[in-house]
Amino acid sequence: MTRLAHISDLHVSRTPCFGELTLKRAVGYVNYRLNRSLRHSEVKITEAIQSLVADPPHLVAATGDLAQTGLDSEFAAIREYFEPLVKRNIPVIIVGGNHDLYGGKVTPAWVALREYLSLG
Numbered sequence: 408m409t410r411l412a413h414i415s416d417l418h419v420s421r422t423p424c425f426g427e428l429t430l431k432r433a434v435g436y437v438n439y440r441l442n443r444s445l446r447h448s449e450v451k452i453t454e455a456i457q458s459l460v461a462d463p464p465h466l467v468a469a470t471g472d473l474a475q476t477g478l479d480s481e482f483a484a485i486r487e488y489f490e491p492l493v494k495r496n497i498p499v500i501i502v503g504g505n506h507d508l509y510g511g512k513v514t515p516a517w518v519a520l521r522e523y524l525s526l527g
Contacts, residue, residue, distance in 0.1 A: 410464040417452055418506065419484050420475035432476045432509065452488050460491045467497060469524075471504025479516040486520055499524035 420440075423432055459467065469489075474481035489499055501507075501521050508517065 409466070412459055412464040412467045413470065414455060414467060415470045416472045416504075417469075417485070417488075418472055418475045419449065419452070419481050419488070421478055421480040421484060423476065423478060424480075432478070435476045435506065435509075449488075456488055456491055459497070460495055463492075463495055463497050465497075467492060467499040468502070469499055470502045472506040473501060473504070474507050477507055477509040477512075477514065477517070479514070482514075482516040482520045486523055489524055493524065501525075 420436065423436055467489075473485050492499055501524055503513075503517065508514075
């Protein structure tokens with residue numbers, strides 16, 4: 408029997424640097440800080456990953472809105488959160504949501520994260 412774990416809507420957020428700010432990203436970041444930051448606790452992400460490491464599935468599907476504003480720094484943080492799964496050779500397949508692919512753009516940081524998590 409194959410076991411699948413599903414994770415969605417993590418909304419990992421990092422403070423944008425000056426050069427990264429667009430109007431849409433600024434609005435998304437302010438919305439996160441005012442409304443969503445309590446609902447999307449990064450402590451809960453760590454606990455969820457630890458539970459998957461303790462009882463590993465065959466595959467993890469992480470679907471949509473892993474990041475809040477699609478910043479490289481957010482994708483780097485997501486990589487760190489999921490690293491324990493990679494170390495256990497548990498593949499993670501990611502599907503981007505509108506928060507991950509701002510403006511419909513696939514960034515090199517997104518591609519690198521996808522390749523790292525899927526174990527090549």
